[in-house]
Amino acid sequence: MCGVLAILLASQNNVAPELAEGLQLLQHRGQDACGVVTCGPKGRFYQCKGNGMVRDLLDAKSLSQLIGGMGVGHARYPTAGSSAQSEAQPFYVNSPYGIVFAHNGNLTNTDHLRYYLDHYAHRHINTSSDSELLLNLLADALQKTGKFRIDGDDIFRAVREVMQTTSGAYACTAMIAGYGIFGFRDPHGIRPMGWARRRSETVDGGWDYMMASESVVCDALGFQDWTDVKPGEAIIITREGLVTRQCVPERTIAPDMFEFVYFARPDSVLDGISVYRSRMAMGDALAENARKKLAAEGIKVDVVIPVPDTSRVAALQLAQNLGVPYREGFVKNRYVGRTFIMPGQELRRKNVRRKLNAMALEFADKTVLIVDDSIVRGTTSKEIIQMARDAGARKVIMASCAPPIRHPAVYGIDMPSRKELVAHGRTEDEISQYIGADLTIFQTLPDLVQSCAQFNPDIQEFDCSVFTGEYVTGGVTEEYLAHIEGLRADNAKQQHNGGHMQPVLETQPLDDVTGGGEVAGGGDVSQVVGLSNESLQEHELPSLVVGLSNE
Ligand SMILES: O=P(O)(O)OC[C@H]1O[C@H](OP(=O)(O)OP(=O)(O)O)[C@H](O)[C@@H]1O
Ligand SMILES: NC(=O)CC[C@H](N)C(=O)O
Ligand SMILES: [Mg+2]
Numbered sequence: 001m002c003g004v005l006a007i008l009l010a011s012q013n014n015v016a017p018e019l020a021e022g023l024q025l026l027q028h029r030g031q032d033a034c035g036v037v038t039c040g041p042k043g044r045f046y047q048c049k050g051n052g053m054v055r056d057l058l059d060a061k062s063l064s065q066l067i068g069g070m071g072v073g074h075a076r077y078p079t080a081g082s083s084a085q086s087e088a089q090p091f092y093v094n095s096p097y098g099i100v101f102a103h104n105g106n107l108t109n110t111d112h113l114r115y116y117l118d119h120y121a122h123r124h125i126n127t128s129s130d131s132e133l134l135l136n137l138l139a140d141a142l143q144k145t146g147k148f149r150i151d152g153d154d155i156f157r158a159v160r161e162v163m164q165t166t167s168g169a170y171a172c173t174a175m176i177a178g179y180g181i182f183g184f185r186d187p188h189g190i191r192p193m194g195w196a197r198r199r200s201e202t203v204d205g206g207w208d209y210m211m212a213s214e215s216v217v218c219d220a221l222g223f224q225d226w227t228d229v230k231p232g233e234a235i236i237i238t239r240e241g242l243v244t245r246q247c248v249p250e251r252t253i254a255p256d257m258f259e260f261v262y263f264a265r266p267d268s269v270l271d272g273i274s275v276y277r278s279r280m281a282m283g284d285a286l287a288e289n290a291r292k293k294l295a296a297e298g299i300k301v302d303v304v305i306p307v308p309d310t311s312r313v314a315a316l317q318l319a320q321n322l323g324v325p326y327r328e329g330f331v332k333n334r335y336v337g338r339t340f341i342m343p344g345q346e347l348r349r350k351n352v353r354r355k356l357n358a359m360a361l362e363f364a365d366k367t368v369l370i371v372d373d374s375i376v377r378g379t380t381s382k383e384i385i386q387m388a389r390d391a392g393a394r395k396v397i398m399a400s401c402a403p404p405i406r407h408p409a410v411y412g413i414d415m416p417s418r419k420e421l422v423a424h425g426r427t428e429d430e431i432s433q434y435i436g437a438d439l440t441i442f443q444t445l446p447d448l449v450q451s452c453a454q455f456n457p458d459i460q461e462f463d464c465s466v467f468t469g470e471y472v473t474g475g476v477t478e479e480y481l482a483h484i485e486g487l488r489a490d491n492a493k494q495q496h497n498g499g500h501m502q503p504v505l506e507t508q509p510l511d512d513v514t515g516g517g518e519v520a521g522g523g524d525v526s527q528v529v530g531l532s533n534e535s536l537q538e539h540e541l542p543s544l545v546v547g548l549s550n551e
Pocket of ligand 3 (some may be wrong): 307308309310311372373380
């Protein structure tokens with residue numbers, strides 16, 4: 001669940017510091033790697049990327065070397081390929097025109113795409129990242145224009161071709177040397193993205209534009225008029241302004257429910273739904289369920305305790321509804337990041353202990369109701385329930401704002417293995433037993449959906465595949481699930497990452513200057529070649545089309 005970002009300033013001032021600031025605000029979406037690429041005078045790209053957190057990698061010295069008024073940024077949580085430095089984003093291809101690319105999401109037909117790029121497009125793919133495939137498909141589609149200079153129509157057509165050939169989830173930002181930035185979102189809108197603008201401080205009447213995974217970036221950097229990119233829509237931003245186009249017919253919008261449950265920041269608004277309000281509603285709905293279950297079991301709760309950070313909003317609401325005191329019984333070490341998105345079970349387990357400390361005075365001799373947003377592998381709940389007992393709790397009741405997660409995620413959350421999911425093949429009582437609780441109370445799926453849907457009547461469907469096993473894009477077969485399980489289960493990843501194989505071309509983390517010396521994409525309107533009448537048919541890949549019509 002990476003974070004993507006792109007900014008184009010009306011002026012030629014360096015945009016890198018703002019990109020780094022924006023990425024800090026998206027850090028919760030990916031802690032493994034990050035990067036920024038800017039485009040300076042003469043269409044030259046400047047990049048700084050690699051493994052690590054934004055504040056460590058993008059320091060003042062690195063930022064001072066990233067020149068130019070437009071750029072793309074990325075914060076990575078790997079869901080395909082490995083955690084290798086070479087898979088840090090944004091990615092770059094020099095041909096055609098010089099393209100830089102950042103992707104949030106996960107593709108589900110990568111084998112087909114890899115085959116096509118190898119056998120038909122003759123493009124060398126240097127990593128096992130699905131995002132590198134996506135970039136090369138885009139580059140291939142642009143290459144087919146055969147033009148010296150491209151224009152907006154060419155980009156829209158290329159994006160359309162990409163949408164017709166890929167399956168899965170993607171929200172992407174990109175940049176073409178000397179031309180501008182652009183972005184697009186998959187036809188179901190599974191991953192979030194929007195754009196915003198602000199008046200330029202230095203160019204009279206000019207606008208600065210940005211695109212980002214979450215609206216929180218827009219608030220913090222002083223941008224306004226946040227607008228969600230529609231499913232299947234692309235937007236292009238140049239110094240001439242912003243244009244949008246629906247590239248393929250909009251499918252039913254089905255944003256990923258897990259964004260609201262866990263991933264997104266509460267102060268973001270995704271597809272018109274305040275994440276904060278949706279989490280409050282989750283707490284309200286869970287309170288009703290909890291009231292009934294506790295009454296049925298004859299349990300009187302003394303205190304409600306959240307698992308910091310994400311569950312706080314819902315837990316407070318739940319406590320108020322139950323009329324039970326809310327107490328911060330677990331203190332979080334602010335220097336430890338999110339544990340769920342850390343690679344490897346041992347690391348995750350150790351970090352729960354490093355991150356959370358139980359205060360005995362809130363647990364001793366009490367019946368505690370601990371609230372978390374979700375129970376996925378059960379790593380957090382197992383540890384904190386033990387901590388609560390060690391701190392003297394008489395009874396420990398666990399409550400989850402999400403229903404049991406029994407199915408693998410394929411659209412950008414790294415939980416591809418059923419075996420790793422605590423709820424897979426277990427009843428609610430068995431889950432409770434496994435995590436060591438006296439009772440575990442789950443949200444129902446209808447209540448969860450209603451907690452979000454009530455805030456935007458236009459969205460009635462969410463991607464709830466991890467709860468239901470129904471995948472909105474289709475094409476996610478048993479065979480595919482077994483395949484990704486083999487590739488990405490914790491033990492398999494250790495093997496892939498453990499070899500420390502270096503790719504042929506390793507990217508430089510700092511001060512890496514790439515790109516040509518000339519303005520490649522556009523800028524000079526007189527160089528824009530007129531639209532050709534070639535039909536999309538010529539670009540069609542019959543064996544790869546995944547179900548979108550060519551209209
Ligand atoms: O059952 P598990 O596999 O442990 O996963 C679920 C837990 O992981 C997440 O916390 P995380 O520490 O990542 O982030 P947070 O600080 O935002 O709550 C989530 O909020 C749950 O607490
Ligand atoms: N979490 C994401 O969005 C990951 C993007 C891409 N699949 C990668 O692994 O780099
Ligand atoms: Mg948590």
